[in-house]
Every structure is written in structure tokens, then in C-alpha cells.
Amino acid sequence: MSRLETTLEAAPGEPMVLNMGPSHPATHGVLRLVLELDGEMITRATPEVGYLHRGDEKIAENMTYTQFIPYTDRLDYLAPLANNVAYALAVEKLLGIDQQLPPRCQFIRVICCELARVSSHLLGLGCFAMDCGAMTVFLYTFTEREKIYNLIEALTGARFTTTYTRIGGLSRDLPPGWTDQMRQFLQEVPVTINEVETLLTRNRIFIDRTQGVGVLSREEAIDYGVTGPNLRASGVEYDLRQAHPYLVYPQLDFEIPVGTTGDCYDRYRVRMEEMRQSIRLLHQCLDLLPEGPINVPDGKVVLPPKDKVLTRMEELIHQFMLVTEGVNAPAGEVYFGAENPKGELGFYICSQGGGTPYRLKIRSPSFVAVSLLPFLLQGRMISDVMAIVGSLDFVMGECDR
Amino acid sequence: MTALELAQELRQAFGDFMAEPVEFRGEITLKLGEASKIAEVCHHAKHQLGFDYLVDISSVDYYGDDPRFTVVYELYSYQHRCHLRLKTAVSEEKSELPTVTTVWRGAEWHEREVYDLMGIKFAGHPDLRRVLMWEGYPDHPLRKDFPLSGRSSQVPEVAFSRPAPLEGGPFVTQPGGRDAGEREPRVRTPEEER
Numbered sequence: 001m002s003r004l005e006t007t008l009e010a011a012p013g014e015p016m017v018l019n020m021g022p023s024h025p026a027t028h029g030v031l032r033l034v035l036e037l038d039g040e041m042i043t044r045a046t047p048e049v050g051y052l053h054r055g056d057e058k059i060a061e062n063m064t065y066t067q068f069i070p071y072t073d074r075l076d077y078l079a080p081l082a083n084n085v086a087y088a089l090a091v092e093k094l095l096g097i098d099q100q101l102p103p104r105c106q107f108i109r110v111i112c113c114e115l116a117r118v119s120s121h122l123l124g125l126g127c128f129a130m131d132c133g134a135m136t137v138f139l140y141t142f143t144e145r146e147k148i149y150n151l152i153e154a155l156t157g158a159r160f161t162t163t164y165t166r167i168g169g170l171s172r173d174l175p176p177g178w179t180d181q182m183r184q185f186l187q188e189v190p191v192t193i194n195e196v197e198t199l200l201t202r203n204r205i206f207i208d209r210t211q212g213v214g215v216l217s218r219e220e221a222i223d224y225g226v227t228g229p230n231l232r233a234s235g236v237e238y239d240l241r242q243a244h245p246y247l248v249y250p251q252l253d254f255e256i257p258v259g260t261t262g263d264c265y266d267r268y269r270v271r272m273e274e275m276r277q278s279i280r281l282l283h284q285c286l287d288l289l290p291e292g293p294i295n296v297p298d299g300k301v302v303l304p305p306k307d308k309v310l311t312r313m314e315e316l317i318h319q320f321m322l323v324t325e326g327v328n329a330p331a332g333e334v335y336f337g338a339e340n341p342k343g344e345l346g347f348y349i350c351s352q353g354g355g356t357p358y359r360l361k362i363r364s365p366s367f368v369a370v371s372l373l374p375f376l377l378q379g380r381m382i383s384d385v386m387a388i389v390g391s392l393d394f395v396m397g398e399c400d401r
Numbered sequence: 402m403t404a405l406e407l408a409q410e411l412r413q414a415f416g417d418f419m420a421e422p423v424e425f426r427g428e429i430t431l432k433l434g435e436a437s438k439i440a441e442v443c444h445h446a447k448h449q450l451g452f453d454y455l456v457d458i459s460s461v462d463y464y465g466d467d468p469r470f471t472v473v474y475e476l477y478s479y480q481h482r483c484h485l486r487l488k489t490a491v492s493e494e495k496s497e498l499p500t501v502t503t504v505w506r507g508a509e510w511h512e513r514e515v516y517d518l519m520g521i522k523f524a525g526h527p528d529l530r531r532v533l534m535w536e537g538y539p540d541h542p543l544r545k546d547f548p549l550s551g552r553s554s555q556v557p558e559v560a561f562s563r564p565a566p567l568e569g570g571p572f573v574t575q576p577g578g579r580d581a582g583e584r585e586p587r588v589r590t591p592e593e594e595r
């Protein structure tokens with residue numbers, strides 16, 4: 001009898017409970033995992049969430065639609081620009097003005113979404129690789145991410161809390177020289193992506209840690225309602241930008257990367273390719289970017305220009321009504337889902353008319369991704385927890401709301 | 402098939418309990434009169450009509466109305482590429498309807514969230530615990546009669562019942578002073594709304 005067998009036989013059959021988090025570097029925020037272990041094997045995993053619950057949906061019921069925009073920054077705080085766009089589009093759908101947005105506004109919003117996607121995936125992949133032991137990748141991706149944050153700061157005045165969109169438009173136009181900085185960045189970022197690719201894609205250790213780990217089949221992914229890159233890694237070719245296009249996505253040329261097995265390695269590959277497609281989209285947007293207004297020409301939706309407010313009666317009334325009462329939305333209910341970096345971020349707005357939502361529900365892709373964990377972790381080794389959690393790439397700010 | 406055609410088919414199967422489909426901003430909403438039938442309807446929608454993706458479950462509190470709550474199911478069909486909304490009303494006395502976790506496994510956490518924040522129970526749910534608030538929390542914060550400023554917890558030894566770490570700061574309620582509900586100019590109470 002070998003030494004290993006003796007120890008296993010001698011060990012009592014009692015399961016051990018291991019508490020991982022809520023403060024753990026690999027849990028991407030404050031997620032607590034209660035793991036029941038048999039040796040190194042996980043027999044049951046129970047995620048405990050809610051440590052970042054701020055009651056955003058309750059808060060939304062007590063303020064105007066415009067006042068809620070800053071709260072959307074804090075949902076998926078790694079892609080605030082994309083959240084701003086998704087929320088603005090949801091309210092505009094309720095108002096029925098989503099088809100009237102000026103072309104320049106739509107192009108700038110697409111630039112925002114894709115910039116946010118590159119930034120979110122860079123962080124997601126960097127952390128994923130670091131959780132699997134590849135520290136270098138993290139430093140490479142964070143260098144590029146820093147450049148994106150400089151661009152975002154030039155665009156919105158803030159690095160993280162962007163609050164860039166308004167109902168019916170944008171808070172301001174692109175600053176002078178911004179597109180040149182953007183083109184410079186688009187020249188540099190593919191170099192880093194290629195370097196990350198050479199560091200990871202055929203890296204033996206990384207492949208051993210991720211291939212065949214956390215397999216989510218096509219049927220299971222649909223049954224659990226998984227969205228975004230995690231769904232596409234399982235082989236479902238579904239992207240809201242293509243299936244139900246919004247903004248100017250139909251005019252742009254891009255591909256939807258799809259995985260085959262739905263393991264951690266496929267999720268990594270899908271995100272890598274999505275970044276390349278986003279860069280393609282950004283190039284096209286910069287080439288096609290038209291001149292013109294950035295706001296809907298409707299004084300009852302967008303704040304009128306300041307010089308007119310100070311000189312004309314009608315604009316003064318509009319300004320006063322918008323600031324005190326908010327946009328006058330019709331009664332009704334809408335759901336709008338946007339393809340965010342983490343998956344389908346949806347807003348269900350139930351309006352009874354007036355400037356405040358009666359009920360606003362946030363459909364968060366990270367909440368669904370976390371609900372997968374008991375299923376994906378059961379029967380796996382404890383070292384796989386990092387790989388699986390890292391590859392799902394969820395954010396607790398959005399999960400807990 | 403379009404969402405309207407699928408909605409009509411669903412209505413044919415459960416005609417007695419379904420209202421006419423309503424269209425608003427290109428979305429179809431079907432209202433189910435009998436909440437206890439929701440699991441059957443969802444099962445039919447998934448297996449006969451191809452609504453294989455449950456996008457979300459949300460709930461609305463129509464405070465002061467009877468029945469008080471409405472549970473809203475957002476369905477999506479990958480095959481037909483269309484979206485359908487199912488709604489059903491639940492009274493406050495009953496506050497319970499059948500679970501749809503048997504139809505979509507993804508419903509488990511969505512139903513836990515509705516239970517946690519709105520206090521509607523789901524019969525047959527495998528693990529109906531709170532999800533965002535902590536175990537033992539007494540209230541359901543998304544109900545309209547729950548104040549925006551929150552309530553002091555009755556449960557000892559939780560963060561709420563001890564002085565807040567920022568006590569004395571500009572955004573913290575002072576003992577004996579005006580509470581957050583009075584200081585907050587935006588606060589909306591259900592009584593004012595009516």
C-alpha cells in the first residue's frame with residue numbers, strides 16, 4: 001500500500017467547509033463562496049452575494065430619469081460608458097425617440113460602447129491570467145487600460161464615473177484632437193493584444209489550467225440564461241448588436257466570435273477576438289464619424305442651449321420643467337437590453353407617466369453569471385475555482401446593484 | 402414567427418386566462434389572469450413555442466391596488482429571435498405563485514431576488530432564501546411602503562443597529578434630528594402619489 005492510500009484511508013470522511021471571500025483578491029469584488037470540500041474536491045459551492053447591494057432600483061424610483069444616470073456608472077464599474085449608453089437607450093425607447101437620435105450622437109455612443117468593451121476585456125483577461133499564475137499579462141493589459149482611461153478622462157472629465165450620456169443625447173461633444181489620440185491608441189493596442197496572445201494562447205501551463213475546466217454546454221448556457229461572451233463561448237451565435245441592432249451597428253462591419261466547447265479556454269479566446277473586433281469597429285466609427293448635432297432637437301427632452309434659456313420664454317420654461325419635473329415620459333413599460341462587455345445589460349422600466357420611473361429593474365449579466373457557480377464548481381478541484389471565476393468575468397457592483 | 406403570432410398561439414392554448422396581447426414600443430405583453438397557471442404557461446411557451454431563454458423576472462408593487470403585486474417575466478426565443486413579456490398579478494394576502502425553476506434553471510436566482518426584495522414567495526422553489534439582503538433581515542425593501550431612508554433593523558448585532566461609522570458627517574442621520582426621509586427633498590411616498 002502506497003503512502004498516499006494510507007493517508008486517505010486514515011482521514012475521517014467528514015467534509016470540510018472552506019470560506020472564500022468576501023475579501024479575496026480572486027473574487028473580483030466582494031463575493032463570498034462557501035465551499036464544501038472532500039479533500040481537494042468541491043462537493044458543494046454556495047455563493048453569498050449582496051455585499052455591494054446599494055438599492056439602485058429603489059433609488060431610481062425616487063428621482064428623475066436624468067438623475068439616475070450617475071448611478072449606472074456604478075453598476076459595471078469597469079465599463080461605465082457602456083452602462084450610460086444602455087440606460088439612455090432604454091429611457092429613449094420609452095419616450096419613443098430612439099430612432100431620432102442624430103447620427104453623430106449614435107456614432108459617438110458606439111465608440112463609447114466599444115472603448116468600454118476593450119477596457120473591460122483587458123482587465124478581465126489580465127485578472128484571469130493573474131489568477132492562473134501569469135502575472136506578466138496583467139501588467140501588459142493594465143498599461144493599455146491606462147491609455148483608455150486617459151482617453152475617457154479627456155472625453156468626459158472623469159476616469160471612472162463618466163455619466164457621459166443624457167436622455168436624448170450626450171453631455172458634450174468630442175474634445176478637439178480627441179480622434180487623433182484615439183487613432184494613436186488604436187495603433188498601439190493591437191501590439192499588446194498580440195503580445196498577450198503569444199503569452200497565453202499556446203502557453204502549456206495556461207492551457208492545462210483552463211482547457212476542459214468549467215465546461216458549460218450550449219443547452220446549459222441557454223437554460224441558465226447566460227449572455228455575452230460566456231454564452232458565445234458555449235457555441236451560441238447570439239449578439240444583441242447583430243440580433244437586435246441598435247444605434248448604427250447595422251452600418252458597421254464586424255464578426256461575432258463563437259467558441260465550441262464552452263470551457264474557460266474558449267471564454268478566453270472569445271474575449272481576445274472580441275477586442276480585435278471592437279478595434280475594427282472603432283476604426284470604422286472614426287472614419288465614418290459625421291459632423292452635426294449630438295442631441296435630439298426637442299426642448300422637452302434635452303436641456304435647451306443656455307443663451308436661449310436666458311433670452312426666450314419657451315426655452316426657459318423647458319429648462320425649468322426638465323430640471324424640476326424631469327422628462328415627461330408616457331405611461332407604459334419597456335425592456336431594453338444592450339450588449340455590454342459582460343453580457344446583456346437590460347433595463348425594464350415601468351412608467352405611470354411623468355419624470356420618474358414607477359419601477360426600474362436592472363437585468364444584470366453578472367448576477368446570472370454568479371448564479372452559475374454552484375453548477376460549474378461542483379465536482380471540481382479547489383484550484384479550478386480561480387480559473388472558473390476568472391473566466392466568467394463578472395463584476396459584483398453589477399451583480400448586487 | 403413574430404412575437405404577436407406566438408402570443409396569439411399562447412393565448413389560444415390558455416384562452417380563458419389570457420387577456421388580449423398589448424403592443425407598446427414594438428413589444429408584446431400578455432397578461433395572465435390566473436397566477437397559479439404561470440408555470441404551465443411558461444412550460445408551454447418554452448417547449449411548444451421555443452421561448453428557451455428567460456431574460457429576467459421582475460416585480461412591480463402597485464401599492465393601494467388589489468391585487469397589489471405584478472410579476473413580470475421577460476422571455477426570448479433564440480429560434481424566432483423575438484421577445485415576449487408575460488405578466489401576472491398576485492394579491493398581497495396570497496403573495497405566492499408557482500415557481501418556474503422547473504422550466505428554466507436560470508429562474509432560481511431571479512425568483513430568489515423577487516422574494517428577497519418584494520416578498521413574493523414561489524411555491525416549489527428548491528432554495529428560496531434571501532439573496533441580496535442578509536439572512537434574517539425583516540423587510541422587503543422594494544415595496545412601496547418601505548421608506549427610501551430605510552428602517553432601523555430589529556435584528557441585534559447587525560450593522561444597522563449600531564452607530565454608523567460616518568456618524569456626525571453631513572449625510573448621516575443625527576440621533577434626535579430629522580431623519581433621512583425628511584431631509585431628502587426627492588423622497589416620494591405612496592400616499593402622495595395617489
